[in-house]
Amino acid sequence: MNALVPLPVLLPLCATGLSLAFGTRLKRFQRFISVAVLTAVLALSVALMIAADRGGPLSVHLGDFAPPLGITLVADRLSGLMLTVSSAVTLCVLVYSLGQGMSDRDGETPVAVFHPAYLILVAGVSCTFLAGDLVNLYVGFEIMLVASFVLLTLGGTGPRVRAGSTYVIISLFSSMVFLIAIATTYAATGTVNFAQLAGRLGELPLGVETLIHVTLLTVFAVKAAVFPLAAWLPDSYPTAPAPVTAVFAGLLTKVGVYCMLRTETLLFPGNRLGGVLLAAALASMVIGILGAVAQTDLKRVFSFTLISHIGYMVFGIGLATREAFGGAIVYVAHHITVQTTLFLVAGLIERRTGTTELTRVGGLAKAAPLLAVLFFVPAMNLAGIPPLSGFVGKLGLMRAGVADGGVLAWALVAGSALTSLLTLYVMAKVWNLAFWRAAPPGQAEDGTVLESYDASDDDPDSGPDRVAGTGDEGVRGHHPAGRVVAATLHGHAVTTTTRLPRTMTAATAAAVALGLAFTVLAGPLTSYGDRAAAELMARTPYVEEVLGR
Amino acid sequence: MTVSLSLLVPAVVLCAVGGILMLTRPLTRVLLGAVITGNGINLLVLTAGGSAGREPLLYGVPLHRVTDPLPQAIAVTAIVITLATTAFLLAMAYRSHQLTGTDEVHDDLEDRRIALRTEVMRQKARLREEFRTGSEPTRGERVRYRDEHRRLREKLRADRALQARGRDASGDLWHDVLGADPEDYADGRAGGAPEEPDRGATG
Numbered sequence: 188m189n190a191l192v193p194l195p196v197l198l199p200l201c202a203t204g205l206s207l208a209f210g211t212r213l214k215r216f217q218r219f220i221s222v223a224v225l226t227a228v229l230a231l232s233v234a235l236m237i238a239a240d241r242g243g244p245l246s247v248h249l250g251d252f253a254p255p256l257g258i259t260l261v262a263d264r265l266s267g268l269m270l271t272v273s274s275a276v277t278l279c280v281l282v283y284s285l286g287q288g289m290s291d292r293d294g295e296t297p298v299a300v301f302h303p304a305y306l307i308l309v310a311g312v313s314c315t316f317l318a319g320d321l322v323n324l325y326v327g328f329e330i331m332l333v334a335s336f337v338l339l340t341l342g343g344t345g346p347r348v349r350a351g352s353t354y355v356i357i358s359l360f361s362s363m364v365f366l367i368a369i370a371t372t373y374a375a376t377g378t379v380n381f382a383q384l385a386g387r388l389g390e391l392p393l394g395v396e397t398l399i400h401v402t403l404l405t406v407f408a409v410k411a412a413v414f415p416l417a418a419w420l421p422d423s424y425p426t427a428p429a430p431v432t433a434v435f436a437g438l439l440t441k442v443g444v445y446c447m448l449r450t451e452t453l454l455f456p457g458n459r460l461g462g463v464l465l466a467a468a469l470a471s472m473v474i475g476i477l478g479a480v481a482q483t484d485l486k487r488v489f490s491f492t493l494i495s496h497i498g499y500m501v502f503g504i505g506l507a508t509r510e511a512f513g514g515a516i517v518y519v520a521h522h523i524t525v526q527t528t529l530f531l532v533a534g535l536i537e538r539r540t541g542t543t544e545l546t547r548v549g550g551l552a553k554a555a556p557l558l559a560v561l562f563f564v565p566a567m568n569l570a571g572i573p574p575l576s577g578f579v580g581k582l583g584l585m586r587a588g589v590a591d592g593g594v595l596a597w598a599l600v601a602g603s604a605l606t607s608l609l610t611l612y613v614m615a616k617v618w619n620l621a622f623w624r625a626a627p628p629g630q631a632e633d634g635t636v637l638e639s640y641d642a643s644d645d646d647p648d649s650g651p652d653r654v655a656g657t658g659d660e661g662v663r664g665h666h667p668a669g670r671v672v673a674a675t676l677h678g679h680a681v682t683t684t685t686r687l688p689r690t691m692t693a694a695t696a697a698a699v700a701l702g703l704a705f706t707v708l709a710g711p712l713t714s715y716g717d718r719a720a721a722e723l724m725a726r727t728p729y730v731e732e733v734l735g736r
Numbered sequence: 737m738t739v740s741l742s743l744l745v746p747a748v749v750l751c752a753v754g755g756i757l758m759l760t761r762p763l764t765r766v767l768l769g770a771v772i773t774g775n776g777i778n779l780l781v782l783t784a785g786g787s788a789g790r791e792p793l794l795y796g797v798p799l800h801r802v803t804d805p806l807p808q809a810i811a812v813t814a815i816v817i818t819l820a821t822t823a824f825l826l827a828m829a830y831r832s833h834q835l836t837g838t839d840e841v842h843d844d845l846e847d848r849r850i851a852l853r854t855e856v857m858r859q860k861a862r863l864r865e866e867f868r869t870g871s872e873p874t875r876g877e878r879v880r881y882r883d884e885h886r887r888l889r890e891k892l893r894a895d896r897a898l899q900a901r902g903r904d905a906s907g908d909l910w911h912d913v914l915g916a917d918p919e920d921y922a923d924g925r926a927g928g929a930p931e932e933p934d935r936g937a938t939g
Contacts, residue, residue: 337824359821363777367777373806
């Protein structure tokens with residue numbers, strides 16, 4: 188069973204090679220290999236999760252170097268759950284993106300870069316979930332980040348390059364802080380292996396330990412977009428293609444949350460910075476959701492709710508009791524799915540109407556009832572309406588807060604109630620504007636070009652029509668001449684349609700169903716979360732698995 | 737563990753210089769800042785290995801006198817990653833230059849729009865309040881009202897033009913990749929958008 192541990196990283200990397208080698212000629216093969224590999228990764232992750240749940244953590248020492256020296260990959264209950272949810276979500280998004288590309292007429296792609304980059308992203312995410320030492324975690328981050336740079340600036344249009352610069356610079360900054368943290372840790376303890384650090388960090392002088400703790404938390408808070416460090420997120424996410432935004436929103440921030448969970452339990456168990464974390468969580472929740480209230484663009488609304496709901500997970504981490512960790516773990520699983528689904532729905536709305544600007548869309552409940560259902564279920568799930576999994580997650584966290592009983596904990600319980608109320612308000616607002624009211628005049632009709640690469644009328648000398656504007660600057664990626672721009676997922680023209688591609692709808696429906704599955708399986712999920720939290724807090728199973736007894 | 741000052745001092749200086757460069761707006765400077773900071777941090781990683789010793793070989797060197805090889809391995813990894821990121825940033829700075837004529841990182845337009853919207857609404861409301869409650873407005877007051885109103889509208893229009901410019905991407909990918917002149921693209925945007933008011937402190 189242990190031999191399976193590196194595969195979630197290895198398989199996507201190998202597939203990337205194949206995809207690059209054959210992808211430009213054999214598009215069908217490229218699609219096939221991406222879907223096949225991600226399905227395999229999903230199956231593996233489920234197997235790892237079950238194995239880790241039954242028999243404790245699994246570990247592999249790469250190259251068979253003795254534990255503290257070589258690279259160690261560890262899969263425990265938390266990693267197993269994160270891997271499973273993330274690979275399920277990435278598979279949904281991949282199928283969605285295939286639908287987005289395939290349903291349109293075929294065109295020539297400059298470089299078939301989407302699939303390789305996407306697979307590398309998956310490998311990087313798996314690597315961070317499995318990493319057993321700080322350096323490997325850093326490498327996993329970087330793999331993931333470099334792939335995300337490519338995906339975020341796909342096509343290189345003006346808005347994407349602008350948004351990408353912010354994202355790249357922020358990521359670069361946090362990577363550097365991470366390196367400083369690694370250097371400090373190594374200088375202080377002489378190891379970077381998590382299991383060894385768990386023993387040695389506690390012996391350090393308090394000041395040094397706190398320094399390392401704060402530096403690491405800063406890095407992870409930037410990744411997770413916790414409030415004071417979250418300004419980059421609504422700036423950079425909304426311009427990317429819908430599937431890319433969806434997978435970023437679902438996974439990349441949760442990687443940060445996962446790392447916080449790991450460090451707060453394994454490396455720094457005393458919860459010395461709990462107060463700071465709780466304050467940051469409260470600020471994230473309230474300020475994030477107030478930001479969402481002010482927005483009029485659907486993707487930006489969702490970006491802000493993302494920041495706000497990261498606060499819930501940090502709330503759980505900051506309380507640092509077993510119930511709180513369990514609640515946070517359940518919430519992470521729920522939120523990955525729901526947030527991804529919402530961004531996928533935003534992509535469908537963009538596909539249907541040509542824009543995600545809420546002031547310009549309307550009447551969708553009548554025009555596209557299926558789309559309305561697909562939006563309504565995850566939106567209510569996000570707000571935490573009782574039978575759905577969002578309610579279960581919030582309930583677990585609030586109970587942990589009440590059990591803690593401190594002033595700050597009560598403030599957070601109140602804050603999270605307020606936040607979920609405001610989330611409901613935001614979702615109701617989106618519902619009213621986009622679905623319930625009559626369609627505003629001037630809604631883009633069928634066949635508006637959203638983005639495409641059109642090589643056919645490629646005439647650089649046609650001066651005058653370049654200058655003439657279309658006057659419709661709202662349509663994303665529109666060339667001023669009405670001619671299209673090089674910005675597309677697969678090199679196809681993406682146009683609005685009244686008949687949404689079946690694959691895209693089916694992928695979104697699958698993501699919605701996954702969210703509902705968490706509701707149906709809420710009992711097993713919460714007890715799994717509880718067991719994972721118990722394992723995290725016990726620490727010995729992890730350390731013993733890596734270092735031997 | 738002893739730390740060599742000759743490594744630590746350059747590391748701190750490089751980090752400081754790079755950090756300041758990274759706070760500027762032009763992407764090229766940010767890029768230089770990233771490279772310099774990256775080097776500074778690599779030095780820092782090297783200092784984590786303690787004092788220098790013999791080469792870390794398995795045979796022929798007394799084991800207790802070798803340099804710790806792990807920080808060197810970490811530094812090499814970091815160098816490779818910095819290289820990749822630098823290449824990407826460089827490409828992005830060039831692309832940004834092609835598209836907008838500068839390589840500066842602009843503000844988030846949607847954010848500005850929303851911030852500006854509240855500001856304009858508030859000022860409009862204040863103006864209306866001020867001029868409605870007063871009794872018969874004199875001619876001067878009316879002119880002042882109209883002027884302020886015009887100023888507000890111009891501000892909105894300028895911002896909208898800026899937004900349009902931000903969304904405007906130039907020609908097709910192949911010309912950009914093969915390096916057509918940026919001037920070819922510039923004329924599409926030449927008229928219209930006035931200079932952005934706050935470009936930041938650098939230039």
